[in-house]
Amino acid sequence: MRPYVFVNVAMSADGKISTKERRQVKISGKNDFLRVDRIKAESDAVMVGIGTVLADNPSLTVKSQQLRDERKREGKDEDPVRVVIDSHARTPPDADILRKGTGTRIIAVSAAAPQERVEHLKKVANVVVAGSESVDLPEVLAILYQHGVRRLMVEGGGTLIWSLISQGLVDAMYTYIGSMVIGGRDAPTPADGEGFLHESDFIRLQLSEAEPMDDGLLVRWDVRIIR
Numbered sequence: 001m002r003p004y005v006f007v008n009v010a011m012s013a014d015g016k017i018s019t020k021e022r023r024q025v026k027i028s029g030k031n032d033f034l035r036v037d038r039i040k041a042e043s044d045a046v047m048v049g050i051g052t053v054l055a056d057n058p059s060l061t062v063k064s065q066q067l068r069d070e071r072k073r074e075g076k077d078e079d080p081v082r083v084v085i086d087s088h089a090r091t092p093p094d095a096d097i098l099r100k101g102t103g104t105r106i107i108a109v110s111a112a113a114p115q116e117r118v119e120h121l122k123k124v125a126n127v128v129v130a131g132s133e134s135v136d137l138p139e140v141l142a143i144l145y146q147h148g149v150r151r152l153m154v155e156g157g158g159t160l161i162w163s164l165i166s167q168g169l170v171d172a173m174y175t176y177i178g179s180m181v182i183g184g185r186d187a188p189t190p191a192d193g194e195g196f197l198h199e200s201d202f203i204r205l206q207l208s209e210a211e212p213m214d215d216g217l218l219v220r221w222d223v224r225i226i227r
């Protein structure tokens, strides 16, 4: 069993999620940031890849005090469980995701992670070992499910989203399209990784919602299960 998994990502009009230097940029507007905060507060856990932790140093906390209070009233931690997919245990022990906010942090590493770094991380987070070289995502999702996570939000980046979506582990995707062009053939996109070669392999989506937001557009897609 695995949680319901949805991706939230903000991209430019030309389909980039940051610059070619992988520098964090503001793509969403005020209303979209409020929406992201709300769907994060409604989730049991939020996941990012180590590339995002190293590039953006996100805290992934719920920002609105009202939403934090609501979670508390429901008997939950103010922040969802925060999960980093990090094969080689590269998460800096002083990363904001570990320093800021409340609640459980899980770092998922592979068996190839250097033991010394794993021991350091064990002092500041729950470390889960899954997979031999890179992290085994189905196994991590099963572990999260066993720990009560039913709704998982994935905030990026492109490498992690590709892995999840290409393995059939994503149920829905929110894409905010911002009103700018970032450009750059090497700038990350919502799904990087290897990419499919054959049309028959493409992951098919069904449009479920499209709404103008700030000066861009919010699109919600459901992943179509084709058997």
Ligand SMILES: NC(=O)C1=CN([C@@H]2O[C@H](COP(=O)(O)OP(=O)(O)OC[C@H]3O[C@@H](n4cnc5c(N)ncnc54)[C@H](O)[C@@H]3O)[C@@H](O)[C@H]2O)C=CC1
Binding pocket: 008, 009, 010, 011, 017, 018, 019, 021, 022, 023, 024, 025, 027, 048, 049, 050, 051, 052, 053, 055, 056, 085, 086, 087, 088, 134, 135, 136, 137, 155, 156, 157, 158, 159, 160, 161, 163, 164, 188, 192
């Ligand atoms: N605009 C937006 O909404 C967002 C933009 N970003 C941007 O994305 C960029 C970071 O993305 P990426 O470099 O692609 O890194 P990422 O955050 O997708 O992390 C990928 C890394 O995770 C590790 N990993 C371990 N097991 C894995 C597995 N099974 N599958 C995939 N990865 C696995 C690998 O070390 C891999 O390189 C940054 O530039 C950041 O600013 C990140 C999040 C959201």
Ligand SMILES: Nc1nc(O)c(N)c(N[C@@H]2O[C@H](COP(=O)(O)O)[C@@H](O)[C@H]2O)n1
Binding pocket: 008, 009, 010, 024, 025, 026, 027, 028, 032, 033, 036, 048, 052, 056, 057, 058, 059, 060, 061, 155, 156, 176
């Ligand atoms: N929704 C959205 N819009 C943008 O314009 C963005 N740049 C991002 N980036 C994601 O948000 C994370 C920041 O988290 P904290 O504010 O530090 O909690 C960042 O790491 C990306 O995942 N998202």
